[in-house]
Amino acid sequence: MPLSSVPIIDLAPYFAGSTAGKQAVAKAVDQACRDIGFLVITHHQVPEALVERVSHLSRAFFDLPLAEKRKADRPRPDQVRGYSAVAEESLSYSLEEAAPGDLKESFSIGPLDVPETAYYRGPEAGPHFAPNVWPAAIPGFRQAYAEYFAAMSDLARTLMRLFALGLDLPETYFDSRIDRHISMFRTLCYPHQKEAALPGQLRAGAHTDYGSLTIVRPDDAPGGLQVRNADGEWVDVPKVPGSFVVNIGDLMMQWTNDR
Numbered sequence: 001m002p003l004s005s006v007p008i009i010d011l012a013p014y015f016a017g018s019t020a021g022k023q024a025v026a027k028a029v030d031q032a033c034r035d036i037g038f039l040v041i042t043h044h045q046v047p048e049a050l051v052e053r054v055s056h057l058s059r060a061f062f063d064l065p066l067a068e069k070r071k072a073d074r075p076r077p078d079q080v081r082g083y084s085a086v087a088e089e090s091l092s093y094s095l096e097e098a099a100p101g102d103l104k105e106s107f108s109i110g111p112l113d114v115p116e117t118a119y120y121r122g123p124e125a126g127p128h129f130a131p132n133v134w135p136a137a138i139p140g141f142r143q144a145y146a147e148y149f150a151a152m153s154d155l156a157r158t159l160m161r162l163f164a165l166g167l168d169l170p171e172t173y174f175d176s177r178i179d180r181h182i183s184m185f186r187t188l189c190y191p192h193q194k195e196a197a198l199p200g201q202l203r204a205g206a207h208t209d210y211g212s213l214t215i216v217r218p219d220d221a222p223g224g225l226q227v228r229n230a231d232g233e234w235v236d237v238p239k240v241p242g243s244f245v246v247n248i249g250d251l252m253m254q255w256t257n258d259r
Contacts (some may be wrong), residue, residue, distance in 0.1 A: 003035035004229045006237050006245075012043040022165060029159075030166030034259060038042065038227045038247045040238050041159075046151050048242055049251050051217060054148045054187070057141050061107060062189040064137060072107070072135040078126075080108045080184055082133030086191065104192060107135075108186040119180065126181035149185050152215055156183065158247060159213055167256065174212075183211070191220065209249035216245040 009028045012023030032039035061069065072082045084106045109132045114120045120129040134142045160174040167173075206228070218225055218239060223244060225237040237245055 002230065003032060004231060004233070005235050006036060006038045006040055006227055007032050008040045008042065008240055008243070010042050011045075011158070014158070015043070015045060017217050022162075022171070025190055026162050026165035029162045033163070033166065033248050033252075036227065036229050038237065038245065040240055040243050040245055042240060042243050044155055044158075044244055046155055046244070050147060050151060053140075054144050055217075057138055058107065058187040058189075060137055061138050061141065062105060062187075062191070063154050064135075068137055069105075071137075073132070074108075075133065076127070079128075079130045080186075081110060081130055082101050083135075103184070103190065105120055105189045105191065106186050108184055108233070109149065110182065110184050112149060145185065149183075152185060153181070153183065155215060155244075156181075156213060159215075163213075163248075163252070168257070178212070180243050194253070209247060210251060211249040212252045213249055216247075218243070218245050 003016065007028065009025065009032065014025040026255065028230060069083050069085070074082045074084055086103060086105045111129055112132065114129045114131075119125065157175065157178065160178055161171045164173040165171055186199060216225065218237060220239055224239065225232045227237055227247075228234050
């Protein structure tokens, strides 16, 4: 029977290294991707201390006065780098549905230590390897974000290897397709609202993601993350301490002919 809710998948057997363990995890991941497109992963090997350090520093940044945060503003609308204030983005537009700006603020970075070569700096690269913008007021912020970006890049590679196994491909099939990735790391803050939301206004509007996959660190705030299943129902994503939520994006659907 197809899944109608988001499954919880333990990655420990994959990291243990046995063929049987890897295949078992890949089979579960494959079903989650085919049936609902989302999964919750545990034992992912990302240190909890790193997650907590990034969370603490991010909260310190979002607690700054708006004028101080504005010093790390996005340089241009097409460069998703630095700070974006409340209601400056509406995710619903990705589905061609108009709505008031989302009630959240964000801070974003992209690839670090980008080589000075044509692939990364030429006109075809567009804004995908643009320099990052960093706040000066939070000591240790840049280092923590860089460490987290590297850890999540490793986890994303692992997930792509599980996708490959689930598709009956060699485990490292996607490695050469993601070795110059344009991933972004974004932290979000949903501040307390002193005024009522406008009609149709949400914390983060309904949307699909355009990449191959997204990794989200959930929290236990009221409301939380919901997913629309194949029956058109909105279901809550399970809250598991220390876990990550993963969803496949539009690119992965296209690469696999909607499988």
